[in-house]
Amino acid sequence: MMELDDIFRLISEAKPQPLPHxxxxxxxxDHVIDTALRGYPELAADSxxxxxxxxxxxxxxxxIVRQLNLLFERDFWLKEDMEEKAILRRAYSYSLLFEIAINFYxxxxxxxxxxxxxxxACENIIRYILxxxxxxxRKRYGEPRIAKAVVMYKINDMKKVMAGDPQRTGMIYWMGENIEKKIDEKNITNSFLNVIKNEIKSNIxxxxxxxGICRFGNDYAIGLRWLRHLGxxxxxxxxxxxxxAYRDDPSLWDKLKQYFRDHPELLENIEERxxxxxxxxxxxxxxxxxxxxxxVAYLLNFTDGMVSYQLNPNVAASYEGSLEDALKIYSKTQEYFKEYDEYLLWGWPVDVEKGRPNIVFKVAGNSPAAIDITRKLESLGIGTNxxxxxxxxxxxxxxLAKMEGMAEAVKKGILTTKVYETNMGGRLDDHLREIFAAKLVRDAxxxxxxxxxxxxxxxxxIGINVEDKDGIWIAPTGWGWDKxxxxxxxxxxxxxSRQYLKRLNDENFAEFLAKYSGESKENVLKYLEEWEKIIGMAGTLVAQRVWWIFFSKENKDKWLGYLISKYNLSPEKAKEILNNIDVLPASKRKPLDTYLTLARNNMTNTEFxxxxxxxxxxxxxxxxxxxxYDNAITIKHDPKIIEKLLTIEDFRKAYELTPELADILxxxxxxxxxxxxxxxxxxEWGSFGSTVKTMNGFTEAYNKFREKVFKIAMEVKGKK
Structure with a gap:
């Protein structure tokens, strides 16, 4: 008889059976049960x-319950109940019903x-049979080992989020711990559902x-199913x-190795690949x-449910390089999802197109090439972020480039998807804080x-490891690269840099300035606190201005007329385009970065x-x-904040228009x-401070990840 830990290990290490196509x-x-018992309970529930x-x-x-219950009971009566296949059948049965119920919540x-x-009615059926x-x-083993192992597996999945970062805790991890504490050992399955239902319904x-207060996105690559339940x-x-993602879920490396084994062509001319x-x-x-x-994408007709993919930062400023990268990924993804959708969309009408990737490509605005890349991809019906x-x-x-490309797409009869204009507000705040702090140091x-x-x-x-005062200092900046x-x-x-100064009103920083400026620490802290609040509004103000220009009540109809007139579109198609563009506030540093950018239309807040x-x-x-905070994006903030921010040249560059754009508006x-x-x-797009710092970090991260992947590929190929 297998123990609980052995059952948990069996479930965790089980490899799904191939799906026939x-x-x-x-x-x-039959479709739901067969899909689930082959090892895909989430896909089965989603179908x-x-x-x-x-x-x-x-x-x-x-x-579904009738047939699963028959299998569940049959395994006991045929004395096959502790064979691995029978255990997995029951584990997948539990998992399927959990997933169906949680989708309902x-x-x-x-x-x-x-x-x-x-x-x-469905919930009552599911709770009863569970x-x-x-x-x-309990009668057979003295405890519900399989049920408990499945619950452990699902909670463990939640606790992968940010598991590799001991200094920070993610919301889904926190929810997983909360659920784990509240499981009733005498009523495991139903208490599990009770706690999950409450966690979902009570979550802000x-x-x-x-x-309908706002849309939300996740700035992270795992834990997404739980976030989908939250909206x-x-x-x-x-x-x-x-x-x-590979750090927090090491099993991805095993999947990658297997993929390389299954596709040996990727290991040919490996140095060039x-x-x-x-x-x-x-x-x-x-x-x-x-x-x-x-x-989400199919239920909402691709007006939501999109996944943003960052193009290779090494070719971000290249029109040809970026398009080649995007089209390769898009084609492979479409090929993959044509088969996946045979299962997800089983029973859907025959006129529903299968395989269309719910992907938008992240096009970096580090050069004017982004304008042409954005326009071209949108014209192909491939969304951008x-x-x-x-x-x-x-x-x-x-x-404006999105509008032009999307207008061409709809003329081709292509249904446009949700697309995004990211506002990396937190990174703007960080950059402004750094240059403001450096000025204070020089003045002091x-x-x-x-x-x-x-x-x-x-x-x-403050913890910078410096051996030689007069020599070269090398240390992390907090932007993903060493200075x-x-x-x-x-x-x-x-x-x-933000590695050492996350807030201006840092105690050590205040002491340093007070020591050399001759001011009292109390006065310095008061001054720094005021400016921290001011600089902390910079990114929000930029997002607010961009949203107001296009999507406010005052202006949205004007852009509707613009699209109809300039591109000879019908009102319906013009509305489709306009409604499918969202501002995407990102890189948040504090809760108000979210709450102050909430909007009921044309806004998706993405969160770490x-x-x-x-x-x-x-x-x-x-x-x-x-x-x-309902429609907080429309709040008129204290003009004195803007006046003070405009004394910082880089904020003025961030907040004002160019003459050409002013004429268009x-x-x-x-x-x-x-x-x-x-x-x-x-x-100046490529030389702006936030751009330089971010692209250095993205490029460094990409190159390091690429080298790790290359080593794995070499290992699979058999080279050392």
């Missing part, structure tokens, strides 16, 4: 998220359109999603996040994300003769796991009222009085 399913019940099953789902769930129910009455199976196990993200409809990936190998590794982490959000974008001028120009030291000794002492105090500081100015920039937890905890503080009828025309010019 086309499916051999005889009816919906029930079909609008055609509204009003019919109770009968289907009842039939989440936003999936709303997207499909199932009624409360039919969902409650309890019966648990009773059978579920509440905001259900009430998340998007995920962003980049080289850093792909590497983190490094980028292709890295692309393959990223796709293996990406495809499961797309699988999770695929039901512009990233490495921090400024109004970048984002406005790239949204202006009357000090031995400036280097002063910052050397401070560097040691090589040779000059005094470079060393000042290093001590002010630890930030999600901060947002959740903020909502549970005494006095929190969600209604205060005037012609459309957008009122831009007081907007200024000293915004970031096209030729």
């Amino acid at each position: 086309p499916p051999t399913s005889k009816d919906y019940v 029930l998220l079909n609008p055609l099953l509204v009003g019919r789902i109770k009968n289907i769930v009842g039939s 989440g936003m999936e129910k709303e997207w499909v359109g199932f009624s409360d009455e039919e969902v409650n 309890n019966k199976w648990e009773e059978i196990e 993200y579920y509440i905001m999603s259900k009430e 998340y409809v998007q995920v962003s990936t980049n080289p850093q996040l792909a590497a983190i 490094k980028d292709e190998l890295a692309m393959t590794a990223t796709m293996l982490a990406l495809w499961p994300n797309m699988e999770v959000f695929r039901p 512009n990233t490495v974008t921090y400024t109004v001028s970048q984002e406005v120009k790239l949204i 030291l202006k009357n000090i003769d031995d400036k280097l000794s002063a910052i050397y002492e401070y560097a040691k105090k 090589v500081a040779k000059t005094l100015d470079e060393k000042i920039e290093l001590i002010c 796991p630890n930030h999600q937890l901060n947002v959740l905890m903020f909502s549970r503080k005494p006095g929190f009222e969600l209604k205060r 005037k012609k459309v009828g957008v009122s831009i009085e007081g907007f200024g025309t000293n915004g970031l010019k096209y030729e």
